[in-house]
């Protein structure tokens with residue numbers, strides 16, 4: 001597989017190199033030189049395969065002969081060892097539940113696949129994973145890499161801006177997992193990570209790799225569940241399919257668009273955000289004007305400078321799609337709460353991120369369409385808000401109950417690169 005740097009076309013790397021490096025020169029994102037395209041016959045055949053088999057085909061179609069299919073299959077088997085569920089909510093709307101993995105959010109798909117690939121790379125060289133999280137990536141990455149030999153993991157998160165349970169899930173592990181609460185917001189954390197990747201000495205000495213959704217291995221892994229969702233739908237519901245994606249850094253939506261570019265029948269996607277609405281405003285007004293990030297109930301989407309956006313623009317250009325084909329919508333906290341309540345009254349317990357996606361889908365779905373909204377986290381992961389909103393006490397799933405009373409090992413730093421740099425040398429070498 002060949003990928004090129006979106007900021008410098010002449011920088012081309014292999015899949016393994018892109019996974020290892022995360023970002024290219026000038027913090028450019030890697031983008032596949034070729035996107036595999038399925039014909040109708042192939043697509044029909046793939047949709048009949050089981051999840052693991054089909055996912056191996058999808059990933060192999062990108063990776064090519066760099067990693068043999070059997071090895072890719074083995075990684076997929078280890079990574080995707082939990083179910084995903086399409087749950088009908090209304091006559092023409094279903095929830096795609098992506099949160100049945102070990103850390104109860106869809107980030108498990110990308111995080112676990114990436115860990116499998118990196119474990120192979122790290123077998124002959126120690127590496128350091130540096131990543132920023134708005135809450136759920138941290139958990140997925142920490143659990144996927146916990147106790148892996150030759151791997152040190154450093155996770156930055158915005159202090160006091162993730163939920164206490166999110167924090168418990170990944171800041172209580174210790175050993176090769178180092179967590180830092182940064183005094184700032186997620187965009188600050190993301191900026192620090194980017195600065196680290198611009199630091200050639202640091203990068204070389206620590207063998208730095210990022211596990212953010214900018215990492216191509218995570219993105220490719222996420223393509224797989226869009227195919228599985230369609231495979232689980234009745235054939236008559238596949239024709240006019242609309243998928244609503246609750247978006248922050250826009251990795252999830254990018255993966256969905258790659259699936260469509262490969263030939264998966266999706267009529268249109270909806271980019272659903274909270275009031276951190278840089279992309280919806282850009283789509284309706286044509287101007288890229290990030291505001292200060294605002295803290296909301298759907299905190300994993302509190303991102304005002306979404307990293308993956310250049311990939312989406314490139315994909316639209318290459319596919320000759322028009323950006324105005326991308327539907328969009330914004331939901332504030334008050335409406336999010338109302339929507340969680342509405343869904344609860346239908347007997348469906350959701351959490352703020354998924355509710356944002358449902359709200360916009362419900363409002364925009366046409367009579368002849370079938371809608372899927374991505375449920376990206378387990379409601380118990382946002383228990384504090386959800387309990388309050390629906391005036392109930394949700395039970396704690398075992399994965400969370402186990403960690404709820406453990407001490408937190410996090411370090412604390414201001415959003416200052418010089419201090420982070422020092423920390424990295426102390427803890428990762």
Ligand SMILES: *Cc1c(COP(=O)(O)O)cnc(C)c1O
Nearest residue numbers: 136248249250251252300376377
């Ligand atoms: C990360 C996350 C999102 C946003 O996904 P992106 O790929 O960053 O757009 C949405 N919901 C939850 C629960 C998340 O953890």
